[in-house]
Amino acid sequence: MTLKRNLMSTAVGFGLAAGLASAAMAEEITIATVNNGDMVRMQKLSPQWEEATGNTINWVVLEENVLRQNVTTDISTGGGQYDVMTIGTYEAPIWGNNDWLVSLNEGMAEDWNADDLLPAIRGGLTVDGTLYAAPFYGESSMVMYRTDLMEAAGLEMPDAPTWTQIREAAAAMTDRDADINGICARGKAGWGENMAFLTAMSNSFGARWFDMDWKAQFDSPEWKETIDFYLGMMNESGPAGAANNGFNENLTLFQQGKCGMWIDATVAASFVTGADSTVADKVGFALAPDNGLGKRGNWLWAWSLAIPASSEKQDIAKDFISWATGQSYTALVAGEEGWANVPPGTRTSLYENADYLAAAPFAQMTLDSINSADPSNPSVQEVPYTGVQFVAIPEFSGIATQTGQQFSDALAGNQTADEALANAQSIVTEEMEAAGY
Structure with missing residues (x-):
């Protein structure tokens, strides 16, 4: 019980530092995401971020094909309907190259640690050294x-x-x-x-x-x-x-x-x-x-969180993304639902974590699968x-x-x-x- 409380305290505390300044002027951000299990869990745990920061979230949760249609239409027209979008490894470099996404190279939480991201996953979300989306989970x-x-x-x-x-x-x-x-x-x-x-x-x-x-x-x-x-x-x-x-x-x-x-x-x-x-x-x-x-x-894929350039709440969006894709969120999920259920495939530190490796019999197979995919040479020809x-x-x-x-x-x-x-x-x-x- 003590461990669970400590993990939750760590996770909630993570958002406090970044969120205190904005708590006095609470804002609502709109997040579009897919109805996959990990994202449903993120939505369920998000009141912890809301409580820590004073901000609130308007969730738009959609089936995969519908989500893609909605966010593609919104971002290509500069609609400004969403502050955070769940996008994939396909969209991130194309949209980033079009200046449709906000750079995540700066403004993220101090301990978010981009260097901890798995190179294969980070590389797919980066254009000319600029990271345009933060991986929520990675997969092969x-x-x-x-x-x-x-x-x-x-x-x-x-x-x-x-x-x-x-x-x-x-x-x-x-x-x-x-x-x-x-x-x-x-x-x-x-x-x-x-x-x-x-x-x-x-x-x-x-x-x-x-x-x-x-x-x-x-x-x-x-x-x-x-x-x-x-x-x-x-x-x-x-x-x-x-x-x-x-x-x-x-x-x-x-x-x-x-x-x-x-x-x-x-x-x-x-x-x-x-x-x-x-x-x-x-x-x-x-x-x-x-x-x-x-x-x-x-x-090779990652479902990732990105900020459209049309958002007027980019700082708050970065604070949420830092929370949802950071190591303290991983600790929060581990405390709530066990290490086997944390979002996989994004961070080197997770695959060095003895608790995770002991709880997840699929961990090494996942990492081997991610590392075996080669986006530059995908086919035999x-x-x-x-x-x-x-x-x-x-x-x-x-x-x-x-x-x-x-x-x-x-x-x-x-x-x-x-x-x-x-x-x-x-x-x-x-x-x-x-x-x-």
Whole structure:
């Protein structure tokens, strides 16, 4: 009990120093965020910051695709609707380069410590030495699997599986009568939903979005192999209605014991082993699969907090971001909900913390997955872009959302793989030519 109080006192005290000056002139800031579990927890704990500073928060909590649409529209038009936005590694460098975001190089809390951020995560949020967003949690992707179902199938999951091993294990674990699907994976259309999964997967099959002349590559044999394999595996062993399932839907299925395996964000590890999971004590972890070509199908991402240049409350926004992405918030979560539930993947110090390493059996696999992603060389073949599960160009969100719809339709049985690939090729070619590539 004393430890919990001390951790909470530390966390609340962190905001006091920065907040005393502003407490006399309390302000309300508006924060847009995604409805993922870690952000819901941040919202739940935010009254501690409000009490310490005297300021209040107007929360706008949205589903992932809707959040992206809203904040993109607001920032590109200078709408000024939000003081803090939850954005990703895709948006941060593009928006920072457009002068749409406030630099976080100065004005953060004294003990916030940017040097503690993991280099791979910090690098993705930085342009020419300027940090434009503070990572709330960082992630790659990995395999989460049911150890009991693997054992019952007479199989053993390697630490570094191949796609063939994954598909065979999925088939062996599938039991339609018991409502157990061997594999759960994203099928919901969206550049950050199914296309994040499929782009990362395609890298390991040797596919790429563009060749060195920016020509679309969906008519390549590598993309055909990727989509044929994905659809075949999901049709054999995936859940009904998979074309509607994104991160949150698959998380629920896994927690309910309806997935033998789930390949998705490393940040999900604390939720599949947490109190809401019916299979918490039966979960193992492995690296995202490869196809024997030298690249794994894992991504690199951070959900981060950023301040739009249109905000009129930038100092208060920086104070909140310092609190929410600092080490004292980590201590607060640890005190409230245990070390296994702290936001992962952002700070070196967390992976040197013995309490965290003891509480989180997935910690090393998460760090290894993050470190194995290479945004500069994401695919087996040479590419003209950076980004692992996305292409870091402004046009990507639009073309990938349209492309994602094609593959979601194919998964739903509304068109064939060949039709989806042909449509994707046509969409991307047309949009890129219109953009002047």
